[in-house]
Amino acid sequence: MAMTSSVAQTPIARKISTNAVIRTVFANGSISRADIAKLTGLSKQTISDVVRDLEDDGWLKPVGQTDGRPGRNAITYEINARAGLAISIDLGSTKIAAAICDLLGNVVAETKVSTDPRGGMHLVNQFSDLIVELASAAGTTADKLRLVVLGSPGVLDPATGHINVAPSIPGIDTINLRQVFSDRMGIPVIVENDVNLAAQGERWRGHGVETSNFAFVALGTGVGMGIIANGALLRGARGAAGEIAYLPIGGDAFDPGGFTLGTFESAVGSVAMLRRYVGFGGRNASTVADLFAAFNAGETSAAAAIEETARLVAVAIAAIGAALDPELVITGGSIGARPELVNAIRGFLPRCTPYPPRIEISRFGNRAALMGGMGIAVERMHDDLFGVKLREV
DSSP states (O other), rough: OOOGGGGGGSSSHHHHHHHHHHHHHHHSSSSEEEHHHHHOOOOHHHHHHHHHHHHHHTTTTEEEOOOOSSSSSSSSEEEOGGSEEEEEEEEEESSEEEEEOOOTOOEEEEEEEOOOOOOOOHHHHHHHHHHHHHOOOOOOOSEEEEEEEEEESEEEEHHHOOOESSSHHHHHGGGGHHHHHHHHSSEEEEEEHHHHHHHHHHHHHHHGGGGSSSSEEEEEEEEEEEEEEEEEEEOOSOOTOOOOSSSSSSOOOOOOHHHHOOOHHHHHHHHHHHHHHHHHHHOSSSSSSHHHHHHTOOHHHHHHHHHHHHHHHHHHHHHHHHHHHHHHEEEHEEEEEEEEHHHHHHHHHHOSSSSSEEEEHHHHHHGHHHHHHHHHHHHHHHHHHHHOGGGGG
16 A cells, blocks of 8 residues: 655644755755755754654655765765655557656656557456556556646546547547556546646656746647646636647638648648648658658758648648737647647748747657656645645635
8 A cells, every 4th residue: 555644744834844854865865954944944953853754654765874064974865765656647649758757857667569450448448457557567567647637639527527629549538447447456547638737747758847827739640738837737618728739720710621620730630741742742651751751852842841730730820829919839739749730830920920939849849748747647646645735815
């Protein structure tokens, strides 16, 4: 069973002291009790009591001694990262990526498997088996995990727990995925839109670390956006903020055919790019990767297809800029991570908006959502284990 801490039963003053100690150790790494006292302003006796409790309960571990100082050497402590483990899962239409991380966000084990095409409850079974196997690879068991963060295409309905508008994942909209999965595993499960997770990943350890207002735009087979506004994820009234696939750009907004995939997605997704390439006379590409290879080989049909796609994306980013005023737009996905496309977008932006935002390619490639899930898991573990709830004060 997972460890429990006696700190959870102590008065609120001890909780605040514990929170201060934990945050100080997280921020400084290996540190002595005397240095913790200096940095927190807490008494040496309080620090000794809190550190002793945290060490007894497995949250801190001694790692060495101070040296080069007058007087006796002091024991130094750091976080026992393995004391808290969580799993991040990124569900895609063809692949499932999963990783177990510790309290410091280190990846302990990671894997990728093919998605069960039957969808629905078959996916829940697949998730459960995957967690058991990954936990074993990490040298632990599934019951020791504290949290699961699952990223999925589509829109999560916060009231019902159902995922809507996810045509690439059959049957997922017929179950309360969050509840069913949590009941199966016996641990809390957070379900989030995959592009929102990618934005969270950039906020955690990517290009978004130093800005409070940015958008993550995913361009690939599908199109989506995650929005960080004033430092927080923007969800909207129905959890559908950022569903830019439905922007009325690149086609007839009144064509009901666009209600399924979206007008914008139908104009800039990978299928549209290949269709555009063939329309311009291209014959040497059957995949988007082939198309970019043809572009780099100097083929004019590929250049025209990429340029037209970039023009439409630039218009969409101009619209996003007018509505949200982001400092930064981060692009990702199988298409959005291509510098050939992004450089073309940068060229078009000043021609369609007076205030073009800075454009950066995601640092994480196809692991952005997985990183976001780990970031959320680490933050939640810190809050659950060491945080002080305002309603308790």
